[in-house]
Amino acid sequence: MATGKSQVFTVGVDFGGTNLRVAAYTPDCGILHSILLPTRLQAGPDAVVDDMCLAVQQLLDHFSPAHSLAGIGVGSPGPLELPAGRLHHPPNLPGWDGYHLLAEMEKRLRRPVAIEGDANVAVLAEYALGLGKELGIDSLCMLTLGTGVGNGIILDGKLWHGATGMGGEAGHMTIDPDGPICGCGSNGCLEVCASATAVANAAEHMIAEGNAHGLARLKNGLVPLTALDVANAARRGDPDAQYIYSETGRALGVGLAGLVNILNLPLYVVGGGVAESWDLLKPALFEELERRSYVYALTAPGRPAASGMPGGGTRVMPAKLGPDAGLLGACILPLYQAKAASTNSILLPLGRE
Amino acid sequence: MATGKSQVFTVGVDFGGTNLRVAAYTPDCGILHSILLPTRLQAGPDAVVDDMCLAVQQLLDHFSPAHSLAGIGVGSPGPLELPAGRLHHPPNLPGWDGYHLLAEMEKRLRRPVAIEGDANVAVLAEYALGLGKELGIDSLCMLTLGTGVGNGIILDGKLWHGATGMGGEAGHMTIDPDGPICGCGSNGCLEVCASATAVANAAEHMIAEGNAHGLARLKNGLVPLTALDVANAARRGDPDAQYIYSETGRALGVGLAGLVNILNLPLYVVGGGVAESWDLLKPALFEELERRSYVYALTAPGRPAASGMPGGGTRVMPAKLGPDAGLLGACILPLYQAKAASTNSILLPLGRE
Numbered sequence: 001m002a003t004g005k006s007q008v009f010t011v012g013v014d015f016g017g018t019n020l021r022v023a024a025y026t027p028d029c030g031i032l033h034s035i036l037l038p039t040r041l042q043a044g045p046d047a048v049v050d051d052m053c054l055a056v057q058q059l060l061d062h063f064s065p066a067h068s069l070a071g072i073g074v075g076s077p078g079p080l081e082l083p084a085g086r087l088h089h090p091p092n093l094p095g096w097d098g099y100h101l102l103a104e105m106e107k108r109l110r111r112p113v114a115i116e117g118d119a120n121v122a123v124l125a126e127y128a129l130g131l132g133k134e135l136g137i138d139s140l141c142m143l144t145l146g147t148g149v150g151n152g153i154i155l156d157g158k159l160w161h162g163a164t165g166m167g168g169e170a171g172h173m174t175i176d177p178d179g180p181i182c183g184c185g186s187n188g189c190l191e192v193c194a195s196a197t198a199v200a201n202a203a204e205h206m207i208a209e210g211n212a213h214g215l216a217r218l219k220n221g222l223v224p225l226t227a228l229d230v231a232n233a234a235r236r237g238d239p240d241a242q243y244i245y246s247e248t249g250r251a252l253g254v255g256l257a258g259l260v261n262i263l264n265l266p267l268y269v270v271g272g273g274v275a276e277s278w279d280l281l282k283p284a285l286f287e288e289l290e291r292r293s294y295v296y297a298l299t300a301p302g303r304p305a306a307s308g309m310p311g312g313g314t315r316v317m318p319a320k321l322g323p324d325a326g327l328l329g330a331c332i333l334p335l336y337q338a339k340a341a342s343t344n345s346i347l348l349p350l351g352r353e
Numbered sequence: 354m355a356t357g358k359s360q361v362f363t364v365g366v367d368f369g370g371t372n373l374r375v376a377a378y379t380p381d382c383g384i385l386h387s388i389l390l391p392t393r394l395q396a397g398p399d400a401v402v403d404d405m406c407l408a409v410q411q412l413l414d415h416f417s418p419a420h421s422l423a424g425i426g427v428g429s430p431g432p433l434e435l436p437a438g439r440l441h442h443p444p445n446l447p448g449w450d451g452y453h454l455l456a457e458m459e460k461r462l463r464r465p466v467a468i469e470g471d472a473n474v475a476v477l478a479e480y481a482l483g484l485g486k487e488l489g490i491d492s493l494c495m496l497t498l499g500t501g502v503g504n505g506i507i508l509d510g511k512l513w514h515g516a517t518g519m520g521g522e523a524g525h526m527t528i529d530p531d532g533p534i535c536g537c538g539s540n541g542c543l544e545v546c547a548s549a550t551a552v553a554n555a556a557e558h559m560i561a562e563g564n565a566h567g568l569a570r571l572k573n574g575l576v577p578l579t580a581l582d583v584a585n586a587a588r589r590g591d592p593d594a595q596y597i598y599s600e601t602g603r604a605l606g607v608g609l610a611g612l613v614n615i616l617n618l619p620l621y622v623v624g625g626g627v628a629e630s631w632d633l634l635k636p637a638l639f640e641e642l643e644r645r646s647y648v649y650a651l652t653a654p655g656r657p658a659a660s661g662m663p664g665g666g667t668r669v670m671p672a673k674l675g676p677d678a679g680l681l682g683a684c685i686l687p688l689y690q691a692k693a694a695s696t697n698s699i700l701l702p703l704g705r706e
């Protein structure tokens with residue numbers, strides 16, 4: 001007889017536009033094993049979901065003899081309608097409009113699946129395992145600066161879904177009404193001003209205009225530059241690369257100022273690849289934030305209205321968990337949902353009880 | 354012996370930069386009596402609070418023989434630190450920085466006072482007595498377009514205060530990073546693009562530049578034009594006045610698109626004097642909103658993700674209660690706070706139980 005299953009485990013899926021990451025996780029040991037696959041977007045939604053579910057099944061088969069499954073969690077690109085689990089015109093997944101991701105996964109896996117937008121699982125991880133845990137904060141807002149700009153919001157210990165699961169799309173708040181066109185159909189969104197794509201595009205644009213000789217030499221006519229290439233150039237003193245990061249920090253500051261003014265939370269976390277260049281973003285970001293948010297100016301640590309705030313004042317910080325936030329968040333999502341279902345009160349983060 | 358006090362009453366104070374309105378209210382009859390006084394800003398904070406409390410006392414003296422007092426509520430200009438009840442650099446109340454409004458009122462009245470920002474009491478009134486009640490909606494966001502632009506947010510039946518009571522300052526989200534200077538120290542805020550002051554300033558600016566002959570004739574060199582004057586001119590066909598309202602609607606649409614993308618609520622209410630020109634704002638407002646918020650485009654009534662939303666989809670509507678929202682909200686505030694203190698669950702609006 002099967003006895004003595006040592007502890008619960010979950011399987012988490014970080015569904016990205018480039019890669020799929022699938023991991024088995026336990027609350028005590030963290031990630032036990034993870035699988036990395038390319039996202040075969042050209043093969044269509046069903047093939048991608050097949051790949052995803054095959055990897056999940058491998059981990060289920062491998063770990064369920066010894067552990068007891070507590071659930072499967074998925075972080076998906078948005079916009080994702082909840083609770084339906086259906087995608088609507090996801091800008092980075094052409095051909096997926098109207099796709100019932102949740103139903104397709106549950107059909108293949110013959111088990112319930114917990115699903116959230118990718119920025120929602122990332123903020124859940126920062127809340128339960130990262131900065132939220134460290135600072136003892138139950139309300140926070142996270143921006144993830146990657147291919148696009150994701151956003152997740154936790155209010156009083158609960159993911160803020162809004163009426164249809166589409167809350168937390170601050171990546172598409174307008175920063176510059178005359179700014180570049182965005183995949184969402186608008187222009188000047190935070191996403192086209194502060195994503196990794198935006199940083200790389202700004203560099204390519206300057207090179208094309210013949211105004212950035214250092215970046216042009218770096219590129220050397222070959223592959224497109226990445227946000228990381230531009231960051232490295234900025235750190236080596238390239239003024240055009242520094243300008244690009246300064247403008248990116250400025251756009252972020254404008255967006256964060258709006259979020260601070262609207263929500264007045266104690267913590268704003270900036271994650272995703274671009275946040276790894278926090279040193280380059282920081283000066284212009286805080287300059288805009290101070291000037292454009294009097295709520296921030298009054299509540300930053302040490303200011304007149306900061307006393308008594310959890311965390312000691314309004315904090316704006318780079319993410320603690322780095323690129324694993326999305327995968328970790330997907331892994332803990334089933335545990336969070338089980339907890340949310342069993343209580344109506346404020347949810348303490350997992351591991352903070 | 355005093356027996357048979359027929360029912361509870363409250364006293365509400367609408368503390369505006371121009372006028373003080375103080376009213377006695379019962380849940381059954383609404384406003385029983387109201388007092389209108391000028392706000393003597395030149396005489397300083399203590400004199401204004403003396404005036405306010407004298408009027409409150411008059412109503413207490415008059416109605417308490419027959420009714421039982423349930424509390425005193427105040428809607429104050431912001432930013433107001435809560436629960437301290439202290440003002441911080443209120444842009445429309447020079448000389449009030451750091452003023453302990455709550456403590457000063459309680460000292461004079463020798464009773465507890467319930468205090469909130471003016472937009473918070475307005476959204477409370479729309480929630481409990483206006484559109485929220487009519488549509489059966491428990492989460493809404495209100496913008497009040499007056500001298501400034503106020504903002505109040507109710508999430509799941511509770512006023513969203515944020516960490517220090519300064520949540521709901523969407524009037525200072527940036528709409529145009531190169532826009533006009535705002536009293537808050539930033540520039541291009543929603544407040545300088547869509548308040549009554551902004552409408553009037555836009556007209557004066559066009560006249561000063563010699564570009565608006567119709568408006569110049571209307572003004573006739575005498576008093577400054579008001580937002581209402583400009584609205585009337587627009588309705589009579591003046592193209593410059595129409596342009597001003599169209600740009601105001603556009604700015605509102607940009608701001609509302611951000612709020613819809615961030616919060617995904619079922620209801621956004623636009624109140625204050627400028628909202629009375631809804632017909633003039635509407636075309637450009639909805640054009641921007643559709644284009645800048647894919648959450649709106651997907652969830653407006655009749656759209657793919659609107660089904661099952663309370664109210665039938667994301668609604669953006671002019672306020673129902675008109676200029677009395679602030680006063681009514683101040684009157685019901687003590688009843689709301691008593692209710693909030695007695696329950697941890699979602700609050701049903703007063704009168705909706």
